[in-house]
Amino acid sequence: MDMNQYLEVFIEESKEHLQTCNEQLLELEKNPLDLKIVNEIFRSAHTLKGMSATMGYEDLANLTHKMENVLDAIRNEKISVTSEVFDVLFEAVDHLEEMVMSIAEGGDGKRDVAKVVNQLLLIEKGESPVNVAASSEVSAAVAVLANESGLKSIYDEFELTVLEQSKEQGFESYEISVSLREDCLLKAARVFMVFEVLEKVGEVIKSNPPAEQLEEEQFDSAFHVTIVTRESADDIQKKILKVSEVETVEVHTISLNEIRSSLNNDSEQQAPEVSNIVHPAVPETKKLAEPEAAKKTSTSKQSSSKTIRVNIERLDILMNLFEELVIDRGRLEQISRELNNQELHETVERMSRISGDLQTIILNMRMVPVETVFNRFPKMVRQLARDLNKKINLEIIGAETELDRTVIDEIGDPLVHLLRNAIDHGVETPEVRKASGKDEEGTVVLKAYHSGNHVFIEIEEDGAGISRERVLKKAISKGIISEQAAASLPDRQVYELIFASGFSTAEKISDVSGRGVGLDVVKSTIESLGGTVSVDSKEGTGSIFSIQLPLTLSIISVMLVEIQKEKFAIPLSSIIETAIVKREEILNAHNQKVIDFRGKVVPLLFLKDIFKVPVYQDDDEYYSVVIVRKGDKMAGLVVDSFIGQQEIVLKGLGNYLNSVFAISGATILGDGQVALIVDCNALIK
Amino acid sequence: MSIHTSVADLKVIVFQLKGKEYAIPVSQVRSIEKLQHITRVPGTVPFVKGVINLRGVVTPIIDLRSRFELEEAEHSDTTRTIIVALEDMEVGLIVDSANDVIDIPADNIEPQPDVVGTVEAEYINGVAKLEKRLLILINLEKVLNPDQLKESTGAEG
Known part of the structure; x- marks a missing residue:
């Protein structure tokens, strides 16, 4: 069988399952007694095992199988979860990830995992210290769960009425529990066959999980169906058992009175029913009760939102086509203005609105929650904290915040760097923290939120903070700043120095951060994304790094301006406002022309001179000024006239011209000409 | 294609600059365009004339006369932009005219004569003699060398 067509799906789903494993393992580490979590992990591992075996990745399947055995032992309280067990489990998941990555990159997914497998085997045999207290509590938990095993489905009023009426007409109601064999490949097909028999x-009155979920194979290996029939329980069971790959079938007669009474009695939500087990089931049954309970909670968690997987390439093509449309829209708008035809005007207006909506949708489609980047951090932080012998509590806030995929792809490495930095240089060792009266455990907060057209990501830590003296000393020794300038620099600007290239505060190069790439790389990566990064700190109480990113990279709003005969685009995101200034209002400070703008002195930059625009006509009596900002610094860009606001598609200048001063890119205007986009960040120093 | 064409033959686009004939292998040429509006890009070396909109792609334009330090000429009806591609770069070259595609037999290609002391010498791969024509083969890697671009901009800024 040719598996290639499934490979992509397999890789995607494997990654998801591994992510679940990672997340749930971390969760379990916090609540080691929560068997529901073990079940979650077990299910993910189990699915992964099935998938990889089907795809023929034996090593992957083998390791997952061993891991599954350990998990099974945990949930059957044969072994207790100690930190050694966690380490091995994490290591196993790491190996699995490596294998999946190798498969994704076209490899064979083979890997030497003998060590981990051995460790897993040892754990499975219980050859690690057993915590008696823990296991007794675990057994209590199991007992609670087991209580629910009597009745698998909960009935609403309508279903009960149906059951009652059919009873009156001489039909018998049964609840049938069917479990499929573990290695069953086409679960949905088997479900279908069972339903056909029934x-x-x-x-069929009801099924649990509901039919849609059964069709999508969203169940473990067992499901429950309620039917009304005239046939005997015995016959039904035999008929269902004829369907291949069905492991066990249990048929319970439903006693309506008891359902009624349990419904009425709210305090005992689900009284265990005295079920008539027609055929004492195979010993498996007892085991099945437990995943069942977990499944109920998890199915309720799964929202019913319908999604489809779309290849990212297709989205990119869609985006490119739409960009072309935006350019043509601009052209149409221009033509319609020139022709001044009412009907054309209205149609173009309408089209603009629709394409505006379309734009929002397409941009939203490319939005991905930052979670996809954040979710690898908890494990990384855990590992780092262990390596450095520090105690770290990582808090993630706003993981659901969405960002354009292109930004997401780029933001991972800078964030890793900042986090490593925060943990390595920021948070102190437990001893130091204790000595300075802090909680031994350091807190690192990773926070993302929307604000206006930007997304902010902040990394805050309650560590030692940045030492002004040390930063200055270093900066001076590296020749980044002169001693005189250093003395008068405000704190914030001193902290900004750590982003300067050639600066690295770590006194000794540790394995964690400071591997030669400094924060300057972080800064340049973020700036290349059109974002900014800043830092603030208080010595002794911690530092906060905040990153500001644009929501999207490809379509931006700009103000088009004219300088002599050339058109330039200034991104709206950096514009504060526009002003018309009389020639007399311009003041001279040293060699710099400035204006008084709302009580602030704002330096004027004549774009005509900066861009050496060929001059055809002389200056006006009035200057058109665009006030732009970078952080809290402002500048007034002097242009000849404002053309107006427009949505434009950001394009590069081509690989040949990759670094032009104060030009961040280009766009194609409605008339087909190219206009350059002014990089305000480069203009303001 | 004639039967005599051997594998070593080189198919080239021939163009003119100040009366001399130059050639670029067709494999490096994407298209030949008429001159269109060029948007000046500030702060670049003089031979970079700016960028054009080439069917939705912003493409940089080099004036080849200026690149070879020949005096620049007024653009005329015959002026063409040859869009060339080198690795991941696409660049347009302004030439006086371009109108020929020729197969050059490998035997006819000779290394450049060392007598030439002008700037263009370093961008030449060799010369090809064809009957009475002399074609100068351009070395695109050298012409589009980005290092040169940076050095010049660095000196300027």
């Missing part, structure tokens, strides 16, 4: 003998 529909022949009677009427």
Whole structure:
């Protein structure tokens, strides 16, 4: 069988399952007694095992199988979860990730995992210290769960009425529990066959999980169906057992009175029913009760939102096509203005609105929650904290904040760097923290939120903070700043120095951060994304790094301006406002022309001179000024006239011209000409 | 294609600059365009004339006369932009005219004569003699060398 067509799906889903494993393992580490979590992990591992075996990745399947055994032992309280067990489990997941990555990159997914497998085997045999207290509590938890095993489905009023009426007409109601064999590949098909059998003998009232989920194989290996029929329980069971790959079938007669009474009695939500187990089931049954309980909670968690997987390439193509459309829209708008035809005007207006909506949708489609980047951090932080012998509590806030995929792809490495930095240089060792009266455990907060057209990501830590003296000393020794300038520099600007190239505060190069790439790389990466990064700190109480990123990179709003005969675009995101200034209002400070703008002295930059625009006509009596900002610094860009606001598609200048001063890119205007986009960040120093 | 064409033959686009004939292998040429509006890009070396909109792609334009330090000429009806591609770069070259595609037999290509002392010498791969024509083969890697671009801009800024 040719598996290639499934490979992509397999890789995607494997990654998801591994992510779940990682997340849940971390969760379990916090609540080691929560068996629900173990079940979650078990299910993910189990699915992964099935998938990889089907795809023929034996090593992957083998390791997952060993891991699954350990998990099974944990949930059956044969072994207790100690930190050694966690380490091995994490290591196993790491190996699995490596294998999946190798498969994704076209490899064979083979890997030497003998060590981990051995460790897993040892754990499985219970050859690690057993915590008696823990296991007794675990057994209590299991007992609670087991209580729910009596009745698998909960009925609403309508279903009960149906059951009652059919009873009156001489039909018998049964609840049938079917479990499929673990290695069953086409679960949905088996479900379908079971339903076909059932529909022949009677009427299906309800299934748990619901039919849609069964069709999508969103169940473990067992499901429950309630039917009304005239046939005997015995016959039904035999008929269902004829379907291949069905492991066990249990048929319970439903006693309506008891359901009623349990419904009425709210305090005992689900009284265990005295079920008539027609055929004492195979010993498996007891085990099945437990995943069942976990499944109920998890299915309720799964929201019913319908999604489809779309190849990112297709989205990119869609985006490119739409960009072309935006350019043509601009052209149409221009033509319509020139022709001044009312009907054309209205149509173009309408089209602009629709394409505006379309733009929002397409941009939203490319939005990905930052979670996809954040979710690898907890494990990384855990590992780092262990390596450095520090105690770290990582708090993630706003992981659901969405960002354009292109930004997401780029933001990972800078964030890793900042986090490593925060943990390595920021948070102190427990001893130091204790000595300075802090909690031994350091807190690192990773926070993302929307604000206006930007997304902010902040990394805050309650560590030692940045030492002004040390930063200055270093900066001076590296020749980044002169001693005189250093003395008068405000704190914030001193901290900004750590982003300067050639600066690295770590006195000794540790394995964690400071591997030669400094924060200057972080800064340049973020700036290349059109974002900014800043730092603030208080010595002794911690530092905060905040990153500001644009929501999207490809379509931006700009103000088009004219300088002599050339058109330039200034991104709206950096514009504060525009002003018309009389020639007399311009003041001279040293060699710099400035204006008084709302009580602030704002330096004027004549774009005509900066860009050496060929001059055809002389200056006006009035200057058109665009006030732009970079952080809290402002500048007034002097242009000849404002053309107006426009949505434009950001394009590069081509690989040949990759670094032009104060030009961040280009765009194609409605008339087909190219206009350059002014990089305000480069203009303001 | 004639039967005599051997594998070593080189298919080239021939163009003119100040009366001399130059050639670029067709494999490096994407298209030949008429001159269109060029948007000046400030702060670049003089031979970079700016960028054009080439069917939705912003493409940088080099004036080849200026690149070879020949005096620049007024653009005329015959002026063409040859869009060349080198690795991941696409650049347009302004030439006086371009109108020929020729197969050059490998035997006819000779290394450049060392007598030439002008700037263009370093961008030449060799010369090809064809009957009475002399074609100068351009070395695009050298012409589009980005290092040169940076040095010049660095000196300027």
